[in-house]
Amino acid sequence: MATTMKLSASLEDYLETIFHLVAEEQVARARDIAKRLKVGQSSVTGALHALAEKGLVNYAPYEVITLTPKGETAAREVVRRHEVLRDFLVKVLLVDERAADKAACEMEHAIPPPILERLIEFVEFVEVCPRGGAKWIKGFRYHCEHGNLDNCERCIASCLDDVTKKKSEAGRKAVMTVALAELSPGQKAKVERIKGRGEINKRLVDMGLTPGSVIEMGRIAPLGDPIEIKVRGYHLSLRKEEAEKVTVELL
Amino acid sequence: MANIMRVAEHQNQRKTATRSRHIDVALAGNPNSGKTTIFNNLTGARQHVGNYPGVTVEKKTGTCEHHGIKMSVVDLPGTYSLTAHSGEEMVARDYIINERPDVVVVILDASNLERNLYLATQLMEMNVRLVLALNMSDVAAARGIKFDLGLLSQLLGAPVVPTVGHRNEGTSELLHAIVSAATNEQPEHVSVSYGKELEDEIGRISDLITTSGTPLGQYPPRWLAIKLLESDQDVRKKVGSEEILGAVEQTAERLEKLFGHPLEVIIAGQRYGFISGACTEAVRSTVEARHTASDQIDAVVTNRVGGLPIFFGLMYLVFHLTFTLGDPPMGWLESLFGWLGKVIDSWWSPGSESALRSLLIDGVIGGVGGVIVFLPNILLLFVAITILEDSGYMARAAFIMDRFMHKIGLHGKSFIPMLIGFGCSVPAIMATRTIENRKDRLTTMLVVPLMSCGARLPIYALIIPAFFPHSWHGPMLWTIYVIGIILAVCSAKLLKLTLLKGQAPPFVMELPPYRLPTLKGTLIHTWERAWLYLRKAGTIILGISIILWALTNYPKKTDFGRVYSAEIAAAESAYESDPETLAAKMDEIEQAMQAEELAYTMAGRIGHAIEPLLRPMGFDWKIGTALIGAFAAKEVFVAQMGIVYAVGEADEESDPLRERLHESYTPLQAFCIMLFCLVSAPCMATVAVTKRESGSWKWALFQLGGLTTLAYVLTTVVYQVGSVFTAGAG
Structure with missing residues (x-):
């Protein structure tokens, strides 16, 4: 998964900035990149040439800048590292957010992948484990502020409540998957699974309704049955009884 | 060893040499990808329409030439995939595997590339030389989609040629690509990778297929393995080996547990994954997707409030245009044939009893006229x-009407043919071609004659005023039409539940973007239909016309019950001074003679012979005889009744005939006549077209027999029950 290519810290910063700009505004312009990174336009041009040479961005003068699939993978990797580190600093070590962001920016270029992976696992574990979790970290804050450990009994008692709450949250998440037929026009969703088997199911996946594909509910026929959805850039019509077979996750 | 290699080399060379002289090309593509337009561009008018052997899927072939190299081109049916879903998909894949075309051209809608490439990924697995035609590249360009053609071709392992079908752009480039694909070595073969777990199993199963030596030489083992894992019923049957199927089942069970989805879903997902990968690399969208003009049209046309009125308005327009614009040319054709009859008539001396004259005028001209007269409507x-x-729009029409049609077990696409049935069953049955599912198409075809067609109207127009008070006329006519509709709905449902049972075809289909139809495409398509009708249905109709002519003319009566010549002579001398009365008297004698003649012919005798059979319905031999004539065309019933009742040339406005009918029958019998004419045997043109369109006499005869039986049973019940009531009332 990890990119085999080594990038300099500065190029990684550029990649990250382009990624954010594309996510926010669909396209990135050299001007905006310069503004965000607080550097001159000429250094941006240089960096873009270097990135284009490595096949990470689509760049031609006077055109908008987009990431190549390779570039996107690399950028995601950088962004992920940044987010993991910031999350760790903010959520576990309770460092102030802006300071955490700045520190993450510097740490992200240096941290070796195995340590990063372990850090991710740790953050996940802390967040999910009923014996860790938010309460536990709050306890750590209390400890940081008061420097004593006299709150332990109360903390343990509230653990059970936490478990129940988390279970109900999981339940609510299950409710979010609905049958495709139940969407209302304009709603977007991701295909989760096609129930059952048979010719119709095959036809549905052949037409592009594969798990993970994003769909948008369109119109309903005047008599109330077939419905129309948008999938993979085209309009597909299907009956409600066929749409019943498809469960989707609301987006 | 060296020898063998030389032989193989030699054979290879020979194969390349033959290839360079003649190339077999097959066109594949999704419905609405513009495949037919490309086919027309490639082959021009050099086309032939036929059927694939054993099935009624239409097969279009044509030829073309590029720099002296001849090519034959086959237009495969438009399909989204190559599974065993439908007849079309089976035909397409069997053709590719059995006929091994030198090059398969996949027509892709460039503005909807992802789904269009799905078919291409399946063709890649079949080890054929592919050429990809990126059609409608102008639409894609207008939407701001840019293609890196070199990269796309490299990623997909096949040359990519941009085309614009409706402007005939890129045709010679496409021909060039076909020729070089056929003669050169194919660029590096690319196929979808299904991920390690699946690939291991695909490899294992294809090895198993290779070593087991199943007699499936022409099928690529990898393709077979993938199809087996997709649980393709047709391939399972073809492979048949318990050992292989067992191995596949075990694998499928294991992998499905692992993935949490059925394997066919995983495999389709991987194909789309491969396509998305290629598209993100080689296709760039510079403009953000907006609401297209097509979406805006749909906002009106399939609107919840306006959708239905617009649909019915359009249908009315189609109907109106077909049957009113078609009316004058039909009249011209009728008079043309009338004139032709007179010309031929003039070859004989007046009053000649020549059988040849009668055959030519009443049989041949009548028959040919009967065929051609439908042509304006069909065109x-x-x-x-x-x-x-x-x-x-057709896809939207189906979208709008599907709910209603689905209730009676049919597809939304069946609505339009049934509607056209109110005009004439012949074009209605031809219009069923838009229905892809064979069982649905057959059902629609079989019940279409129950929609009361225009030719039955003269029968109702004759009978209703003769028997029913004025205020009943409208409701009576309405009742007859409604009975037809109800019967059609019930029969369709019944057929779908019994004889043509099968899973209702899914409505999972594309609503293609609106496009401007091309003149060339419209003309070619219309001409094809008209020609098919003339050539295939025409010959049958002509044959039946001649048989019917013989039945209603032979044997000739020579020995009359009355001495007509003496009566004529007597009348002539008696009314010499009064030409008007004489003319009337002469007509009367003539009509009596005709009636006697008709009774003597085969038709008359059959009418007599089946009279006991007709009795339960309240019919006599006269109605029976008229019904035999009505098989030529429903409206002939009226003329035939005129002859048997000896009232001369009769049409639906004929009051003398109405009087005679009123004297001879009760209103109940009259209603039974109308009911029987509505339901019973469709006219011979309908039967001929059904034979042609269903591909077999079996269905045409089933339609004929089924409808006649239904009519018989129904009319008998109505007559018998009605008789009890009227007897009780009387």
């Missing part, structure tokens, strides 16, 4: 249908 209707279809 106009197919212009309208082609425009509706090519513009993309």
Whole structure:
């Protein structure tokens, strides 16, 4: 998964900035990149040439800048590292957010992948484990502020409540998957699974309704049955009884 | 060893040499990808329409030439995939595997590339030389989609040629690519990778297939393995080996547990994954997707409030155009044949009893006229249908009507043919071609004659005023039409539950973007239909016409019950001074003679012979005889009744005939006549077209027999029950 290519810290910063700009505004312009990174336009041009040479961005003068699939993978990797580190600093070590962001920016270029992976696992574990979790970290804050450990009994008692709450949250998440037929026009969703088997199911996946594909509910026929959805850039019509077979996750 | 290699080399060379002289090309592509337009561009008018052997899927072939190299081109049916879903998909894949075309051209809608490439990924697995035609590249360009053609071709392992079908752009480039694909070595073969777990199993199963030596030489083992894992029923049957199927089942069970989805879903997902990968690399969208003009049209046309009125308005327009614009040319054709009859008549001396004259005028001209007279309707209707279809509206029509049609077990696409049935069953049955599912198409075809067609109207117009008070006329006519509709709905449902049972075809289909139909496409399509009708249905109709002519003319009566010549002579001398009375008297004698003649012919005798059979329905031999004539065309019933009742030339406005009918029958019998004419045997043109369109006499005869039986049972019940009531009332 990890990119085999080594990038300099500065190029990684550029990649990250382009990624954010594309996510926010669909396209990135050299001007905006310069503004965000607080550097001159000429250094941006240089960096873009270097990135284009490595096949990470689509760049031609006077055109908008987009990431190549390779570039996107690399950028995601950088962004992920940044987010993991910031999350760790903010959520576990309770460092102030802006300071955490700045520190993450510097740490992200240096941290070796195995340590990063372990850090991710740790953050996940802390967040999910009923014996860790938010309460536990709050306890750590209390400890940081008061420097004593006299709150332990109360903390343990509230653990059970936490478990129940988390279970109900999981339940609510299950409710979010609905049958495709139940969407209302304009709603977007991701295909989760096609129930059952048979010719119709095959036809549905052949037409592009594969798990993970994003769909948008369109119109309903005047008599109330077939419905129309948008999938993979085209309009597909299907009956409600066929749409019943498809469960989707609301987006 | 060296020898063998040389032989193989030699054979290879020979194969390349043959290839360079003649190339077999097959066109594959999704419905609405513009495949037919490309086919027309490639082959021009050098086309032939036939059927694939054993099935009624239409097969279009044509030829073309590029720099002296001859090619034959086959237009495969438009399909989204190559599974065993439908007849079309089976035909397409069997053709590719059995006929091994030198090059398969996949027509892709460039503005909807992802789904269009799905078919291409399946063709890649079949080890054929592919050429990809990126059609409608102008639409894609207008939407701001840019293609890196070199990269796309490299990623997909096949040359990519941009084309614009409706402007005939890129045709010679496409021909060039076909020729070089056929002669050169194919660029590096690319196929979808299904991920380690699946690939391991695909490899294992294809090895198993290779070593087991199943007699499936022409099928690539990898393709077979993938199809087996997709649980393709047809391939399972073809492979048949318990050992292999067992291995596949075990694998499938294991992998499905691992993935949490059925394997066919995983495999389709991987194909789309491969396509998305290629598209993100080689296709760039510079403009953000907006609401297209097509979406805006749909906002009106399939609107919840306006959708239905617009649909019915359009249908009315089609109907109106077909049957009113078609009316004058039909009249011209009728008079043309009338004139032709007179010309031929003039070859004989007046009053000649020549059998040849009668055969030519009443049999041949009548028959040919009967065929050609439908032509204006068919031409106009197919212009309208082609425009509706090519513009993309037909898919919306099905979308709008599907709920209603689905209730009676049919597909939304069946609605339009049934509607056309009110005009004439012949074009209606031809219009069923837009229905892809064979069982649905057959059902629609079989019940279409129950929609009371225009030719039955003269029968109702004759009978209703003769028997029923004025205020009943409208409701009576309405009742007859409604009975037809109800019977059609019930029969369709019944057929779908019994004889043509099968899973209702899914409505999972594309609503293609609206497009402007091309003149060339419309003309070619319309011409094809008209020609098919003339050539295939025409010959049958002509044959039946001649048989019917013989039945209603032979044997000739020579020995009359009355001495007509003496009566004529007597009348002539008695009314010499009064020409008007004489003329009337002469007519009367003539009519009596005709009636006697008809009774003597085969038709008359059959009428007599089946009279006991007709009794339960309240019919006598006269109605029986008229019904035999009505098989030529429903409206002939009226003329035949005129002859048997000896009232001369009769049409639906004929009051003397109404009087005679009123004297001879009760209103109940009259109603039974109308009911029987509505339901019973469709006219011979309908039977001929059903034979032609269903591909077998079996269905045509089933339609004939089924409808007649239904009519018989129904009319008998109505007559018997009705008789009890009227007897009780009387």
